[in-house]
Amino acid sequence: MSTPLSGPALLQRFLALDAFLLAHQALWRPKPFTQLHLPWENQHRPLADWLRARSLEQAEAEHNHPEQLAAPAPFPDLAQQASTLSAVGALPTAKRQAPPARLSVDVPGRKWQQIEAFASSLQFRQPTRHWLDWCAGKGHLGRLLAQDGQSLCCLEYNAELVEAGQRLSQRHGLQAEHRRQDVLCASTANHLQAEHTPVALHACGDLHVRLLQLASHTGCLQLAVAPCCYNRIQGDSYQALSVAAQASSLRLSKDDLSLPLSETVTAGTRVRRQRDQSMARRLGFDLLQRELRGIDEYLPTPSLPPAWLDKRYADYCRDLAALKDLPSPSARDWVDLEARGWQRLAEVRNLELLRSLFRRPLELWLVLDRALYLQEQGFQVTLGTFCAAQLSPRNLLLLAERETVAHKSCG
Numbered sequence: 498m499s500t501p502l503s504g505p506a507l508l509q510r511f512l513a514l515d516a517f518l519l520a521h522q523a524l525w526r527p528k529p530f531t532q533l534h535l536p537w538e539n540q541h542r543p544l545a546d547w548l549r550a551r552s553l554e555q556a557e558a559e560h561n562h563p564e565q566l567a568a569p570a571p572f573p574d575l576a577q578q579a580s581t582l583s584a585v586g587a588l589p590t591a592k593r594q595a596p597p598a599r600l601s602v603d604v605p606g607r608k609w610q611q612i613e614a615f616a617s618s619l620q621f622r623q624p625t626r627h628w629l630d631w632c633a634g635k636g637h638l639g640r641l642l643a644q645d646g647q648s649l650c651c652l653e654y655n656a657e658l659v660e661a662g663q664r665l666s667q668r669h670g671l672q673a674e675h676r677r678q679d680v681l682c683a684s685t686a687n688h689l690q691a692e693h694t695p696v697a698l699h700a701c702g703d704l705h706v707r708l709l710q711l712a713s714h715t716g717c718l719q720l721a722v723a724p725c726c727y728n729r730i731q732g733d734s735y736q737a738l739s740v741a742a743q744a745s746s747l748r749l750s751k752d753d754l755s756l757p758l759s760e761t762v763t764a765g766t767r768v769r770r771q772r773d774q775s776m777a778r779r780l781g782f783d784l785l786q787r788e789l790r791g792i793d794e795y796l797p798t799p800s801l802p803p804a805w806l807d808k809r810y811a812d813y814c815r816d817l818a819a820l821k822d823l824p825s826p827s828a829r830d831w832v833d834l835e836a837r838g839w840q841r842l843a844e845v846r847n848l849e850l851l852r853s854l855f856r857r858p859l860e861l862w863l864v865l866d867r868a869l870y871l872q873e874q875g876f877q878v879t880l881g882t883f884c885a886a887q888l889s890p891r892n893l894l895l896l897a898e899r900e901t902v903a904h905k906s907c908g
Contacts, residue, residue: 781838
């Protein structure tokens, strides 16, 4: 049975994941959606042919658990390695006093379950005196944590959410201060104090990295972060945080950082069907644009309004060609082209199953980079899951605590 990671196990696991990702990057970097033929297919022809022969429905059935797929070599060995390297146990939970029912009013059920699971996993050696809810929205997480009487400060950029959160805190009789703040601005340092215990549930990309850095430099003794959206960064490539990650030869683009986010567990049937139709149409158009340009490579296209899906496919393709300043396509069998788009979608989704084996290893590599960075700042760090993947695929939680205030860095 897996256990949470802490101490020397953090670096050990990071190095093992680093070697695994580097050794097999030819399998997970190429994107089937943008390439008609993947470089690895020549080396693993039986696997490629087997995946390409499967249906879209078969791909969907395996989407969230590709490691269970009985595919030709080297798929089973890679699946086993990926599962072993990705294994992280659940954090122990503390039984909390049931919060007043009114706290969860107007919070979507799934989100409230995530908030409760996150809060139940926060166990620190020293008592918390002042919670700081980072990128707080309306402050639902902070209010739940502050039920035991601690002070609460919520930082949020959206002014409407700040005002709504302040009203809710006043209605619930909590001593909470909701402040409007762009946490990426230098002035954010003025809002963070050593006595704060910052918490961040699914703060995106640079937003949660900024918290790790500020909390470390400010001298906070405790913090808890569940990262999300690793690709939401200002630069074009990933900037490693820890010494170990900086020493790695693994270089990650913004596109690479989106791989861990490709797992979906919440989309309904209508949303999935609309998504599939949009992708199939784009893949059919991709075949057309290669012909129109005389260039056999992918051409990025902008996000299109849902109403475009109601167009006849001939009009869809002509309008999109015009949008991309391409020659107007001549008359052709549009039904056949759209059908080829659907066939490509089935192939793409099945070929993606190989990439999907590396979703969790890459995510864990990224979160371990954050854990090791905090370790270097004097924190004792524990990394574990706080909820089931069915509730949220982004279920990794970093708990960090240090005994004394660290020396304030100038970095």
